[in-house]
Amino acid sequence: MNPKIIGTITTYPGMSQSDWLWQQTPHNFGKWGNIQMLANHPEPDFLLMYQFDFPRQPKQQSWMDKIRNYRHPQPEIDIREKFRNVPQERIIYLIREPPLAEVIEITKANYEQAKLYCGYISGPDDFAPKPDYMPAIWYHSNSFRELNEMPPPAKTKFCSWITSGVSRTANHRQRLDFIKLLQQQKLDFDLYGRNLPIWAQGNGTVNNKWHAVAPYYYNLAIENYAENDLYVSEKLWDALLAWCLPIYYGGAAADKLLPAGSFLRVPSLDEKGVQFIKEVVANADYWHEAREKIAEARQIILHELNLLNWLSNFESQEIGQ
Known part of the structure; x- marks a missing residue:
């Protein structure tokens, strides 16, 4: 047929x-x-x-x-x-x-x-x-078979964040304020993305998202919207498919769609959130504890969502x- x-x-x-x-x-x-x-x-x-x-x-x-x-x-x-x-x-x-x-x-x-x-x-x-x-759609250029069958890639750094300098809405501006707060608090992370303000000290745009996610244990996945239980974006899928443990800020949709323990939740985009992230990225322990849940979530994304x-x-x- x-x-x-x-x-x-x-x-x-x-x-x-x-x-x-x-x-x-x-x-x-x-x-x-x-x-x-x-x-x-x-x-x-x-x-x-x-x-x-x-x-x-x-x-x-x-x-x-x-x-x-x-x-x-x-x-x-x-x-x-x-x-x-x-x-x-x-x-x-x-x-x-x-x-x-x-x-x-x-x-x-x-x-x-x-x-x-x-x-x-x-x-x-x-x-x-x-x-x-x-x-789900995702933005890695890897083939489906590669993503489906690969073991975790070599992890050589702790935390990255891919975002942009867009400031059209209040939610976008909140995200930029959080970047500033993370830097003021001396969080060790690598920032990538287009049109970031000079003060953000980003590493620029990446042509292949994989390069800025896969080598890291953790990825900051900060949604532009977290006020309902339906919205979830590729920010979460891209992190998990690269075998990262997402440090996630978003609504409750993720809890309905993915297994518990496959991502961590930032409590808030303020100093409390910064302290939570600092504790997580201090070492790879959280990633190792979540490895089996990450593997389970990846299969759900690839085959079901x-x-x-x-x-x-x-x-x-x-x-x-």
């Missing part, structure tokens, strides 16, 4: 790769179970709208604009042209970004638009049509109806 083809559209910049998610399956060309991920296929069986922002309604026009548009009307682009003739019941709309206060109205507007075109609509927030966690596995299960349910 030929697999069902999953096409994809997104408004994430630069995410138009033909081989998107192919590293998340042991099979060639994006195959997993009864589906095949071919993001740019012209006639897919299913369409995944992944963090897709619908066009916003135009602002109130001036009277001059109205006259101009009346004389020289601009053709409207029908959003359905992007759907490649996939029927509504086979269009999946998944939001992966957190419901930050600064974007919550945009997210709600996207859900309302999605209801017009999509058969399944979900996101990691309570106001989504189907509230649920976002199935994997977005390709989720899509395969969705296809089976849809076809079986």
